Amino acid sequence: MVSCWFKMSSQEAKNKLVETQLRHLKENNETYLSHLVFAAKMSTHLFIRSVFFMFHAFFPFFDVPESLNLKNTCKLINKWDKYAEERRRR
Numbered sequence: 001m002v003s004c005w006f007k008m009s010s011q012e013a014k015n016k017l018v019e020t021q022l023r024h025l026k027e028n029n030e031t032y033l034s035h036l037v038f039a040a041k042m043s044t045h046l047f048i049r050s051v052f053f054m055f056h057a058f059f060p061f062f063d064v065p066e067s068l069n070l071k072n073t074c075k076l077i078n079k080w081d082k083y084a085e086e087r088r089r090r
Helices: 010-027 032-058 070-089
Strands: none
Touching: 010 032, 032 070
């Protein structure tokens, strides 16, 4: 059954949100802090790459640095995915 957040009281909605967040952390064998660091690190890396690709979109004569290109970005994402899968199995 899907919860209707708009029909819940403020406190019920907060409790449901906390319960959902704690379940996600538990399923992934993470603390709040480790999750924050992992997600922030991924977000920062991807944001930097997106800036380079956007710049390249407007100025195609400037190459994206090899360390930030699609091939290396895919490698990095696969590395993060492997880490996340290993963490879940612990």
